[in-house]
Amino acid sequence: MLTNDFSVAAISVRNVSAGYAEEIVIHDVSFDVFKGEVFAVMGRSGCGKTTLFRAMVGLLKPLTGEIYYGAEKMEPISEQPQLHILRKLGVLFQSGALFSSMTVADNVALPLRQFTSLPKNVIGELVYLKLELVGLSDSAKKLPEELSGGMQKRVALARAMALDPEILFFDEPSAGLDPLTSAELDQTILGINSSIGTTIVVITHELRSAFAIANRAILLDPVEKTVIAEGPPRELKNSASDLRIRAFFRGYAD
Amino acid sequence: MFQIQYKQKSFDELLIHIAGSVSVEDAVSVNNELLEILESQPLKNVQLDLGGLSYLDGAGMAVIRNFARSCNKLRNSITLLNIPSSAKRFLDRDQFPIYNDNSILEGIEDPGFVEQIGEGMVNLKQNTYDIISFLGGIVDAFSSGLRSPGSVKWEGFLRLFEKAGVDAVPIVVILSLLMGAILAFQAAIQLRKFGANIFVADLVSLSICLEMGPLLTALIISGRSGAGYAAHVGSMQVAEEIDALRVLGIDPFLYLVAPRILAVALAAPCLTILADIMGVIGGCLVAGFSLDVTPTAYFNQVKKVLEISDVLKGLIKSLVFGVQIASIGCLRGFQVRGGAESVGSATTSAVVTCIFVLTVTNALFAVLFYYFPRIWSF
The missing domain is CATH 3.30.750.24 (STAS domain)
Structure with a gap:
């Protein structure tokens, strides 16, 4: 059962520093994502949003600090993949990351075949449902390369949602999409959140999208390399006294 | 619940x-x-x-x-x-x-017999077209490279030569040493029966320099550089990097293909000389241990029987092999359409095509050298 309880932490990030080789990209980042909320990780390009996202889903080992899902600590996938946690996550990568040698339907069916023992007929129905949800059931038999970028992204969303995960990650969902498609995707995200209470983490720099969907947001700063603001996006825009926060949320350079 | x-x-x-x-x-x-x-x-x-x-x-x-x-x-x-x-x-x-x-999960149906023949024909036509336009592109690139040598990127060329040539030295050395030793060993069993031990030097030196050296080297290069070029150019094709070169006004043939062909065409004869030397040494080791032929006697016999012309024949072959391998690798890379799977099949196809073309070319050279046995005389 998924319950919307804005006081129970679904993900807790504690004092996480992460980076590559010699370069620390984010330093001492801590925050909570509550169950059932839409949470935005925001910041300018190069501030470490994607690094943080990769650390949260276990693709990157944090240099220091821990990430908890509920009470369980997330270990890096490369060291100790925790299938029971990964099973609860759905991830939509920036480029979609569809398997190019499989049809659209097989892409969506892959996690179902991997994690469930549902019979073929039921998997077929479920694939159809998920594709219908993103409006692409007609393209089920096509290969990813035959689809446009926006359509690929929607298929990737269908794949991420195949197992009805408790937490969905979106890495730059609107990257490469036109404003209308991007707004539609925002509506889809809100729909998922409200219908079954999925916790959603969106990595984005799109202000419009963040204002439209996020309950809360954090703002990462490329110079400080850490969180400089946390709260509902509108509040941050209207009441922040920090110049950097104002500049980001009002969208002008100082 | x-x-x-x-x-x-x-x-x-x-x-x-x-x-x-x-x-x-x-x-x-x-x-x-x-x-x-x-x-x-x-x-x-x-x-x-x-x-x-x-x-x-x-x-x-x-x-x-x-x-x-x-x-x-x-x-x-x-x-x-x-x-x-x-x-x-x-x-x-x-x-x-x-x-x-x-039916949503049942993928694209396998085509019928007639359909497959038709598909094969269409592919053949497309492939022929690709090869012809590719050859045209190479000729064009080389002629414009000759007209304005400044437009060729030489620093990139040195890196390519290092990767295709120098980096292949260890594997070429080991394999050709073993190949020479194996040839000598197999010959030893027969030659010993007739007391014709010393002729192991003839057999090893001639077969290594004329056939095994160039062919073995070419096969190693197809596996390393041919496959590598197909995968590299193929991934560039998928990531639209080739298109990026084109719209920057850079001819991908001049920028990517020509330096690779030159690098491999130069590396192949160098590696072949090395393979020849190591092969003959490998033969010498086995001759010494199992046929009681001393190194001095062995090399004297090699000097008597092996002509410069024989070595040159092998080197000319390997030069042609080098051009073919680099061209085939790049051609298969350019033919990539779609995603990761296509890059994989391009790589496979590059190696298979290389082996086929090398064997056919080798046969053609055998006929050619039969009619023109001496390409170098004092």
Whole structure:
């Protein structure tokens, strides 16, 4: 059962520093994502949003600090993949990351075949449902390369949602999409959140999208390399006294 | 957790109640239970009451749709009662009157026999066209490179030469040493019978310099550089990097293909000389150990029988092999369309094509050298 309880932490990030080789990209980042909320990780390009996202889903080992899902600590996938946690996550990568040698339907069916023992007929129905949800059931038999970028992204969303995960990650969902498609995707995200209470983490720099969907947001700063603001996006825009926060949320350079 | 109860409502009506929460974890057992009930009850009209459900996810809906379809298959009528509002979109028959048939997971059908022949012909035509335009592109690149040598990137060329040539030295050394030793060893068994031990030097030096050296080196280069170029250029094609070069006004043939052909064409003869030397040394080792031929006697015999012309023949061959390998690798890379799978088949195809073309070329050279045995005379 998924319950919307804005006081129970679904993900807790504690004092996480992460980076590559010699370069620390984010330093001492801590925050909570509550169950059932839409949470935005925001910041300018190069501030470490994607690094943080990769650390949260276990693709990157944090240099220091821990990430908890509920009470369980997330270990890096490369060291100790925790299938029971990964099973609860759905991830939509920036480029979609569809398997190019499989049809659209097989892409969506892959996690179902991997994690469930549902019979073929039921998997077929479920694939159809998920594709219908993103409006692409007609393209089920096509290969990813035959689809446009926006359509690929929607298929990737269908794949991420195949197992009805408790937490969905979106890495730059609107990257490469036109404003209308991007707004539609925002509506889809809100729909998922409200219908079954999925916790959603969106990595984005799109202000419009963040204002439209996020309950809360954090703002990462490329110079400080850490969180400089946390709260509902509108509040941050209207009441922040920090110049950097104002500049980001009002969208002008100082 | 979920509960399923059923009762006979009237003489041909079956009412099934499903309550609790149905999620992807329970979906398999819900599916099995529902189908069991359906098969055990011979009643015509089935009603499924969803009123008691507190949670129903996608897998649950899929199970219910599958159940409804099974009912249809058994010619039972099915009515869903109290559909939860969040599931209306997918379960309400008014909105989704047709339960889709299950062909969604069956991929593209395998083409029939005639279709395959047709496809093969189309591919042949496309492949021929690709090869001809590729050759044209190479000639064009080389002629413009000759006209304005400044436009060729030489620093990149040195890196390519290092990767195709210098980096291949260890494997070429080891394999050709072994090849020479194996040849000598096999010959030793026969030669010993006739007391013709010293002729092991003739056999090893001639077969290494004329055939094995150039061919072995060429095969190693196809596996390393031929496959590497196909994968590299293929990935560039997928990532639109080739298109980026084109719109920057840079000819991909001049920038990518020409330096690679030059690098491999130069590296192949160098590696072949090395392979020749190592092969002869390998033969010498075995001759010394198992045929009692001293190194001095061995090399004296080599000097007597091996002519510069023989070595040159091998080097000319390897030069041609080098040009062919680099061209085939790049050609297969340029032919990549689509994604990761296509890069994989381009790499495979590059190596296979290289082996085929090398063997055919080698045969042609054999005929050519038969009619023109001496290409170098003092």
